Amino acid sequence: MxxxxxxxxxxxxxxxxxxxxxxxxxxxxxxxxxxxxxxxxxxxxxxxxxxxxxxxxxxxxxxxxxxxxxxxxxxxxxxxxxxxxxxxxxxxxxxxxxxxxxxxxxxxxxxxxxxxxxxxxxxxxxxxxxxxxxxxxxxxxxxxxxxxxxxxxxxxxxxxxxxxxxxxxxxxxxxxxxxxxxxxxxxxxxxxxGLDHDRFRPLDRTAAKTARGLSGPVLLCVGALIERKRQDLVIAALRDLPGATLLIAGRGEREADYRALARDLGVAGRVQFLGPVANADLPALYAAADVTVMPSNSEGLANAWIESLACGTPLVITDAGGARELVRDPVAGRIVGWDVEEIVAAVSAILADPPTQAAVSATVRDRFDxxxxxxxxxxxxxxxxxxxxxxxxxxxxx
The missing domain is CATH 3.40.50.2000 (Glycogen Phosphorylase B;)
Structure with missing residues (x-):
């Protein structure tokens, strides 16, 4: 045939x-x-x-x-x-x-x-x-x-x-x-x-933070630094999340604006712009984060959402694309509006009562392959x- x-x-x-x-x-x-x-x-x-x-x-x-x-x-x-x-x-x-x-x-x-x-x-x-x-x-x-x-x-x-x-x-x-x-x-x-389960899996969070010289709450954004990804909302939220560090992985046309915003808001010392991160290095980055925050204006079903959950890191994301198909349980995170106060409240709730990495990872284990x-x-x-x-x-x- x-x-x-x-x-x-x-x-x-x-x-x-x-x-x-x-x-x-x-x-x-x-x-x-x-x-x-x-x-x-x-x-x-x-x-x-x-x-x-x-x-x-x-x-x-x-x-x-x-x-x-x-x-x-x-x-x-x-x-x-x-x-x-x-x-x-x-x-x-x-x-x-x-x-x-x-x-x-x-x-x-x-x-x-x-x-x-x-x-x-x-x-x-x-x-x-x-x-x-x-x-x-x-x-x-x-x-x-x-x-x-x-x-x-x-x-x-x-x-x-x-x-x-x-x-x-x-x-x-x-x-x-x-x-x-x-x-x-x-x-x-x-x-x-799909999802590479061998690569994206829970790693020791304390060790991952130590390897990057981090302590305290860590937030992570993964994606191009462009208008629709709205990293500016996460930078603004940092003012009301004392002691938290924000890692931003990606590059794009808005990077200079976001760096200036961090300086203007007095949080530049707690924001790290990492530039593009190789896919093979992302699991260690997700492991170092307590929450992945991505308040995008639009998405389909972002690979970064799934990868973060697979690594045991809950999400705070906006109601864009397939967000509600992924975050169906508080263990997986929270869905918020395009609002700084809502982001702060959702992140604070997760930090106050963090789910186990194993429980978060289980939300995508059987659905994506x-x-x-x-x-x-x-x-x-x-x-x-x-x-x-x-x-x-x-x-x-x-």
């Missing part, structure tokens, strides 16, 4: 210069590719700007990546497309489709998989239409909450939902958001993320392909 040829498009995917860039995508695809009935090829398009921006070290390093490589058993192609940083978001799907099309024609896939609803989804839609093959697209959070509402991308997001043979969402809440955009609920399936995630993804691919009639030969380029 012929294997199902799947072409998966992922604009977030690790490479030699960014080993943790979309690592969760790579892990999911690696697990799905273990199915002997699947022949998977990954396409991770690289957006490169014109000169002189191309000379920037960030882009120069990307330009030197191989066009094709074998990575952890996956064949990964990296076609280039023209990128105008901050300006070309509306055109990226068409540019990606144009860059991927020659490879897609060569491989003649039975199914196209888009790992993000935007820009991957509209690109997969264009390629699928040209080749006469079905496509499936996954929504993860900002691809719906942000791109699904922007003037020049919302129409493409909705068109992707209408044309996709099936859509996946990382939470029930995100599925509801997609339906609110006009997508067919019957075509959307919730597909929870990379093996399950990969098997479900492969099953979605196969069921979509089996439901489609035999396709005609792809049309010639015009």
């Amino acid at each position: 012929a294997r199902l040829r799947v072409l998966s498009i992922a604009t977030l995917f690790p490479d030699a210069t960014r080993p943790d860039f979309g690592g969760f995508v790579e892990r999911s695809l690696r697990e799905a590719a273990k199915d002997d009935a699947i022949d998977l090829t990954v396409v991770a398009p690289l957006g490169l700007p014109p000169w002189p921006l191309s000379a920037h070290p960030r882009y120069a390093a990307l330009a030197n990546l191989p066009h094709v490589e074998l990575r952890h058993g996956l064949t990964v192609h990296r076609p280039r497309f023209r990128l105008l940083p901050g300006l070309s978001g509306r055109w990226n799907p068409a540019l990606i489709a144009r860059a991927v099309m020659p490879l897609a024609r060569q491989l003649a896939p039975d199914l196209i998989d888009a790992q993000f609803y935007y820009p991957d989804g509209p690109a997969a839609m264009r390629i699928g239409t040209k080749l006469g093959v079905p496509f499936i697209a996954k929504a993860r959070g900002a691809d719906i909450s942000h791109w699904g509402h922007r003037k020049h991308s919302s129409e493409q997001v909705r068109a992707t939902g209408a044309a996709a043979a099936r859509s996946l969402a990382v939470s029930e809440a995100l599925k509801a958001d997609m339906v609110a955009l006009g997508m067919d609920a019957d075509k959307i399936v919730v597909h929870y993320t 990379w093996g399950r995630n990969g098997r479900e993804l492969a099953a979605h691919w196969k069921s979509v392909a089996q439901a489609m009639p035999s396709r005609p030969e792809p049309p010639a380029d015009t």
Whole structure:
């Protein structure tokens, strides 16, 4: 029996210069590719700007990546497309489709998989239409909450939902958001993320704090330093949490503003900006924290939420995305509003009566697993392909 040829498009995917860039995508695809009935090829398009921006070290390093490589058993192609940083978001799907099309024609896939609803989804839609093959697209959070509402991308997001043979969402809440955009609920399936249980597990908290030279209550934020992550609320809450230290893992455009805010509020000495933290180093960081605080404006089902709980660290998070699908018991933490006083009260309550790390970890132990995630993804691919009639030969380029 012929294997199902799947072409998966992922604009977030690790490479030699960014080993943790979309690592969760790579892990999911690696697990799905273990199915002997699947022949998977990954396409991770690289957006490169014109000169002189191309000379920037960030882009120069990307330009030197191989066009094709074998990575952890996956064949990964990296076609280039023209990128105008901050300006070309509306055109990226068409540019990606144009860059991927020659490879897609060569491989003649039975199914196209888009790992993000935007820009991957509209690109997969264009390629699928040209080749006469079905496509499936996954929504993860900002691809719906942000791109699904922007003037020049919302129409493409909705068109992707209408044309996709099936859509996946990382939470029930995100599925509801997609339906609110006009997508067919019957075509959307919730597909929870996975978890590396060997890596993310409880470690000794006292030892973890000592290793970092910490004492007293420790709060942790994990995520890009961008507006929607709202680390400013946690910094402000620190004023009313005496003796607490805040660790901020990540980088982004708001870092300078957040450093200034900490100085203005007189808490700079209790805020540590750690920059990007490698995935392998996160468990020790979660172990050192008494509470992970993430008051995001929008999320799908944040990997950091699940990883924190798996390490035994409870959450204080806002009612964004799938928060209520995860925090269903006070042992897992609290859901608060976008309000400093509520954050202070929730953190104080957890610090006053902390749950055991084992009890917190148990809340996600059986619900999230990379093996399950990969098997479900492969099953979605196969069921979509089996439901489609035999396709005609792809049309010639015009």
